[in-house]
Amino acid sequence: MVGGGPGAGIAESHRTAMRLDDRYDLVAGVFSRDPVRSHAFGLGLGLAADRLYPEYQAMAVAEAARDDGIEVVSIVTTNETHHPIARAFLEHGIPVICDKPLTLHLDEALDLYHLAREKDLIFALMHNYSAYAMVRQAARMVRDNALGAVRLVQVEHASGWATERLEQGDHKQARWRTDPAVGGEASVVYDLGTHAHQLLRYVTGLEVSALAAELSTVAPGRRVYDNAHVMLRLSNGARGVLWASMVATGQEHGLRIRVFGETASLEWQHEVPHHLTIRSLDGSTRILAQGGAGLAEEAQRVTRVGLGHPEGFLESFANLYTDVADALLSKRDGIHSEPAAISYPTVRDGVLGVRFVEAVVASHAADGRWTDATIAI
C-alpha cells in the first residue's frame, strides 16, 4: 500500500476491505511522505520492518526484486500523485489498485492506460459504488432489456459534507480537496462527479457523447468548484443530467441514479444500498432486496449473508478487492478471462473519467457550450 497513514480515513476502509474476505495480506508499504511516520505506522500495522520503505520508487524496485514480492499495490494517496506512483509500479511489473480519480490530467491518465496495456497488467480503479450487489443487479437488468431502451438518466452524487468551510479548520480531507493543486480546481467533479459518471456508464452501458456544464463555488471564499450541474447527451441518443456537489446541505452521501427506459425505470440510492427500485408503466413499483430469490448471478456473487442482512460500504470495497484477487489469480494461473462489463472498473474507466472532467471544465469555460466528451480508446 502506498499512502494511508495516520488520519487518512479511506485507507482504513481499504485495509478492512482486504481482510474482509481474507484474500489479501498487507505485507509492504509507504504510509506517509514522512519516512519516520511511515515506518512507525507500518510497524503498528504489524508489517515487517524490511518491507517498510521510505518512498514508493524504492518499494517498487525492491518488491519487484523479491521472490515473495507484492502481487498488487494499492495506491490511496491524493489525486495529483496517482500518476507517478502508479507508473513506478507498472514499470516494475506490479499490478495496481488505485483510488479514483485516476489522475488530474488526461495525458497522465492515457499514459497509465497505455503502460498498463503494454505491460499487460491489471489496473483496477476504486469506484466502489458499482460493486454493490444491487448496482450489479441494475446493470444486468438494463443489459437484459428489463427497461427497454434507455431514454433518460438522472444521476447525482450530491453530498453535504463540505457545506461549511471545513478547510479553515484542520479537517485533513477538506484541506486537500479544496486545494486546487491537489484536489483539482474542479475538485467536486474529480471526487464525486467521476463516481456519478462511472455509475451511469456502469449501469447503462452507455457513454457520454457531449455535455453542457456549469461549475460553481457555492461556499464563499472556497478555492475550488464545489458544485457542478451537467446536462448530458449519451451515446445512444438518450439525455441526462448529472449533479455533483459537496455543498448539498444535509444530504448524507447523496449518490443516486435513476434510469428511465421505454417500459420501466430503475432507481438506486446509496442510503439504502441493499434495495433496488423498479417502476413500471402501470404505476406500480417493485423493490428488489439483496439476497432475494431470483436475482442475477452478478448480484448473488457479491452477497455474503442473505436477505434482510444489510451489507454496506465496506462490503462494496471488499467486493472490488475480491474481484481483483480473482482476476490476479486467473492471470497468474494462465486462465484467460475477459474483463466483463459488470465487473471492477479499470484504468480505461479512469481515462474516461478524467476525459469527462476535462469536458466539464471546457464546457464551463465556454459558458456552458455543448462540448464533445468522447475519446477513442
Added chain:
Amino acid sequence: MVGGGPGAGIAESHRTAMRLDDRYDLVAGVFSRDPVRSHAFGLGLGLAADRLYPEYQAMAVAEAARDDGIEVVSIVTTNETHHPIARAFLEHGIPVICDKPLTLHLDEALDLYHLAREKDLIFALMHNYSAYAMVRQAARMVRDNALGAVRLVQVEHASGWATERLEQGDHKQARWRTDPAVGGEASVVYDLGTHAHQLLRYVTGLEVSALAAELSTVAPGRRVYDNAHVMLRLSNGARGVLWASMVATGQEHGLRIRVFGETASLEWQHEVPHHLTIRSLDGSTRILAQGGAGLAEEAQRVTRVGLGHPEGFLESFANLYTDVADALLSKRDGIHSEPAAISYPTVRDGVLGVRFVEAVVASHAADGRWTDATIAI
C-alpha cells in the same frame, strides 16, 4: 365556468374544489364548443337553462349585465384559448380564475396582466401545488431564514404519464397536449415546467435570472417536446436545475423540490404532500407533518382535519379557490389586502411562467446558450 365539459378531467377537480369548502355556487357556463353538448352538460350539472351560453363572449356580456351575475369566472379550457376568453371577461369587469399556463405567448400574457391591473380585477392562476399546506410551510421557513441563504435548488416535475404515445389512441388530454398548436411545441414546459418554475419561485422567493436548456422529444414520432432539462441561475446568485418530463417512465406524478441553504435544506414531494423534510448540517433529518403543533400560520390556515389525516390534490385545489373567495370578498367589501407572497398565484406569476417557457425555447434554439429569463413587471 368556461370549458370543462364531457371528458375534461381537470374541470371536475375544479368543480369539486369549489364545493369542498362551500364558498362557491356554479351558476353559469359554457362547457363545450358545441352549444348542444354544452347546454346538455350544464343542465346535467343542475344549472338554470338561461345561464347556459352558446359561447363565452355572450356569457361575459350577459353575466356582466345581471344583478346576480357571476362574481368570478373559472377558465378550464386548453392553453391557446386562455387569452381571448380571459380578455373577454376582464373587459366586462369579471374577475378570473384561469388554468395554467396563462397563455402560449408572452404578448398575450402581458396583455392580460396589464388589462387586469387597469381594470383592478383579481386574476388567479391555478398553480395548485403551491397551495399545499406543507409547501406554504416551506415558503414560510425559507422566508424566516430556517435554511440560511438559498444556494442550490433542484426542482422536477417529471411524470411518466405520456411515456407511451397515448395520443395515437383516443386519450383526449394526450391528443391536445401533443398538438403543437394547442399544447405548444414546448408542451412539457408549458404544462409541467411552469408548475416546477412557480413552485421554485413560491418556495424560495427567488426569480430565475438566466437559464440554459435542452428540449427533447423522447417518445419517437411525437410532435412536441416531451422532456426538458434546464440549468438555472437565480436572482440571488444561487444555482439550480429544473427537469420537466412527461416521459419519466413509472414515476407517478413526479413533482419534487429540494432547496439547499447555508445551514439546512428542505424537500417536498407531491407523492406524500402532507410531509415536509428538513435536513440539517449535523446529518439529521426532520419530517414535519401537516397538522402538527408549531407549524406556520400559512400552513394551519389550509389544514382542515389535522395531524395524521392526509389531505390531497383536491384539497390543494380547494385551498386556492378558497383563497380567491376570501380575496374577492375583501375586495367587494372594500377591505384592502395586499396579496402576500405566500398566497394564490396571479396573472403576474402567469406572465413570469410564459417568460420562462420562452427563455427555455430560446436557449434550446441557441444550442443551450445561457439566456436571460428576466422581465420587468
Added chain:
Amino acid sequence: MVGGGPGAGIAESHRTAMRLDDRYDLVAGVFSRDPVRSHAFGLGLGLAADRLYPEYQAMAVAEAARDDGIEVVSIVTTNETHHPIARAFLEHGIPVICDKPLTLHLDEALDLYHLAREKDLIFALMHNYSAYAMVRQAARMVRDNALGAVRLVQVEHASGWATERLEQGDHKQARWRTDPAVGGEASVVYDLGTHAHQLLRYVTGLEVSALAAELSTVAPGRRVYDNAHVMLRLSNGARGVLWASMVATGQEHGLRIRVFGETASLEWQHEVPHHLTIRSLDGSTRILAQGGAGLAEEAQRVTRVGLGHPEGFLESFANLYTDVADALLSKRDGIHSEPAAISYPTVRDGVLGVRFVEAVVASHAADGRWTDATIAI
C-alpha cells in the same frame, strides 16, 4: 344531521364529504343540545329556519311527515347518544348514517340492528378507513387469493393524540373521550379499536373468534383505558394481534394493517393511504398506487383524479357518503342490490364492533383469559 355544532371537528368532515361529490343537500338538523346555539349554527350553514329543530325526536317526526323530508339522517353525536337518536329516526322510517362506535352496549346495538332489519332501512356506520381505494384493493386481492390463505394479521390503530392529558384543558374531544359515561370505560377500544377491528374484518373477510386482552391506563390519572393489547384467533384459524392506543407518543394517526398469507403479505398504512404494499416469498416488494393501471374495479370506483394525485381523509369520508347515496337511490328506485362485502359498513358491522369491545373488556376482567368474541347475527 344530528350533532356537529360549534367545535365538533369531525362533523365538519361529514359536511365536506357530503358536498364533495355533490350527492347530498344538508337541509335539516339539530346541531347542539342547546336549542339557541343549534338554531344559530344551522342558520349559519344556510339552512331554512323551519328545518332547524330543538331536539332530535321533533326532527324525526317532522321530517318523516314532510313530502320533501330528509332521505337519510347523519348522526355525529357522542357515543352514548347514538342509540336513542338512531332509534328515533328508524322508527319514523328514516335511514341512518351513524358515527362509530354504534353504541356503548351490545343490547342497544342489537336493538338498532333488529329495528333496521324490521323496517328494511339502510343503516351505514362511518368506519371511513375501509373506504380508501387501496383498502378496497386490498380486500379484493385477499378475496381473489392473491396472498393465499390468510395466516397472520397485525393491525394497529395507535395514535399519539392523547399522550398528554389534554382532558385537563378545554380540549373538547379529549374531555368526552376520557369520560367513562360518554366515551366508555374502554374508550380507546370504542374509538380506535373498533376501527382496527372493522379494518381487519373488511380486508380479510374473517371474523374474530376469540381474544385475549389487556387494557391499560397509560397516562397517569386518566379515568378510562387508553391502551389495549389484544391477541386474536380468527375464524379460519389464523392468528393476530390488535393494538389500539391513544398514547402512542409521536405517532400521527397510527392506523396500519399487515396481512400475511401463504404466498404473500400486504401492508396498508393510513399515513400514505394511496399506496398498498405487497410482499412476496422471493423477498421482493411491490407498491401499488391509487390510479395505477390494473387495479380492481372496487378501487377504481372510488378514485377521483388518478395516478400521482393523492386523495385523503375527506375523500374516504366522501366515498362512504357516495356509496350510501347510491344505495339509497337503488332502494328508492326499487333496484335490488345486495350489500357487497367490499362496500360501506352497516349496523351489522356496528354490532360486531360492540361485541368485540365487550369481549375485550371481559377478557381483561378475567386477567387476559381467552374469551369468545362471536355472536350469531
Added chain:
Amino acid sequence: MVGGGPGAGIAESHRTAMRLDDRYDLVAGVFSRDPVRSHAFGLGLGLAADRLYPEYQAMAVAEAARDDGIEVVSIVTTNETHHPIARAFLEHGIPVICDKPLTLHLDEALDLYHLAREKDLIFALMHNYSAYAMVRQAARMVRDNALGAVRLVQVEHASGWATERLEQGDHKQARWRTDPAVGGEASVVYDLGTHAHQLLRYVTGLEVSALAAELSTVAPGRRVYDNAHVMLRLSNGARGVLWASMVATGQEHGLRIRVFGETASLEWQHEVPHHLTIRSLDGSTRILAQGGAGLAEEAQRVTRVGLGHPEGFLESFANLYTDVADALLSKRDGIHSEPAAISYPTVRDGVLGVRFVEAVVASHAADGRWTDATIAI
C-alpha cells in the same frame, strides 16, 4: 472455534467479523462432528494441523495446556450443544463467545452462568443486533431520558424466511431449526424471540416481569412452533407486545422495535440499521443517521466510516467481537472495567433469554395465562 464447518452460514459471518477489525486470529478449531471433514475444513481455513481437534473436549484440554493457547473460544454450534461445549471450555479457564440462545433449558443456562462467575471468565452472547451503532444510540437516549419514562414497547422479529416448509428439502438451517430436539419445540422463540427480548431489554433497560403468550404452528405439518404472540408487563409497569415469527411472509428479516415514552418515541428497524427515528409530541419526526454529528459516544465508538456510508450486519458482528477483544485485553492486563449496560451481552443475558422462553412456553401451556418471567440473578 467450535462448529461452523461446511454449509454453516452464520459461522462465516463470525469469521469475517473476527477479521474485520483485525483483532482476532483464528488458530484452533473443531468444525464438524465428523473429524475428517473438520480437519479438512480447518486446513482449508489455513489453520495448523496440530490445532485441529477431533472433538471439543480435546480442544479445551489441549489449548488450555499450550502457552500460546486460544484466548477465547467461539461456539457456533446448534442450540442443544451450547451447554456441554461452553462448560468444557469454562472448566479449562477459557473465555467463551457463544451463539444464542444460550441453551435450551434454564438449568443449563444457570449452570453456565454460575460457572463463568465462579471462574471469573468473560462469557459473551452473540445478540449482534444490539451492537448496531444506532441501537446503542437508542439505548443511550432512553437512559438519558430523551423519551421520558418508557410506557409502551412494541418489538418484533418477524421474518418470512421459513414461510414455506423448507425443511422438507435440504435447507440445512430449516432442518435443524424445525427439529424440536435441536431448535427447541418453541423454536421461533429460541431463535428470534430471544433476539427481540434482548433488544427490548438492551434499549429500554427494563426487564420483563410477566407475560401472556400464544404459540402457533402456522405452516401446516411443521414440528415446532413457528409463530409467537406475547403480551408483556415490564419492570417499571410499562406494557408491551413481542411478536416472533419465521412465517411472516415476505418480510425480509423483520426485526423492529418501537419504544414509547412520556414525551417522545423511538423506532429502529433492521432493514435500515444506520438510521434511528425519534417521534415527538408535536407530530414531527427526527431521523438520526450513523456518523452524524452529536451522536452518543456509544454510537460513535462502533462507527467505522461515517455519515452516509452504511454499515451492516457483518459490522454489527464485528462490533461485538471487538467489544469482547477489548474486554479480554483489559482483563488480561488487569484493567478493571465494569461491564456497561450498553455493551456486549453476556451469559446473564443468556439466562434471562432462556427464562423468557420458558415463561412463554408455560403461559402458552396455561392457555395464555399471565405468567411470571422474573428470575433472581
